Amino acid sequence: MTTATLGIETLRAWLLEKHPDLDTIDDELDLFEHKIIDSLNFVEYILIIEELIDREIPVTPDLMPKTASLAQVRQHFLRGG
Template sequence: MSDSISKVKKYILDKNSSLTDTTFLETTDIIENRLIDSLQFVEFILFVEEIIGRKIDIESINIDDFRTLKSINQFIDNSRDDTG
């Protein structure tokens, strides 16, 4: 697991006391399981922006990019490639 995704996982675990490191998998659906609600999502996007070091265009956000740790990892990797 990359350092970036470890930070994302810790962020979500910290927000959800009932969740554990062993129950929160890279394929756990963050949206469907309501691990982040709509208000927290804005804060979460700001957190991801800090990780990737640039702004995310809100109008171009695809919710599926933030659905699982696996998809977030892909989004972060693609964001880094775009800045490359």
């Protein structure tokens, strides 16, 4: 299993733990639009991504689009794995 795949599966498991009513979360699903990530757990979500990549993610205007789906996280933060 690649580092990117492991990272995505770690995030997916965390999201499913937060939403036991869901069976799965598709990589392309917009997590904000479907209220899977909200303002209360966004910071924790970013902290998990930072832990996975072992670096701080700068808060920029494009942070939400870069983290809106698991596919976006893979593209912007986990490409190397």
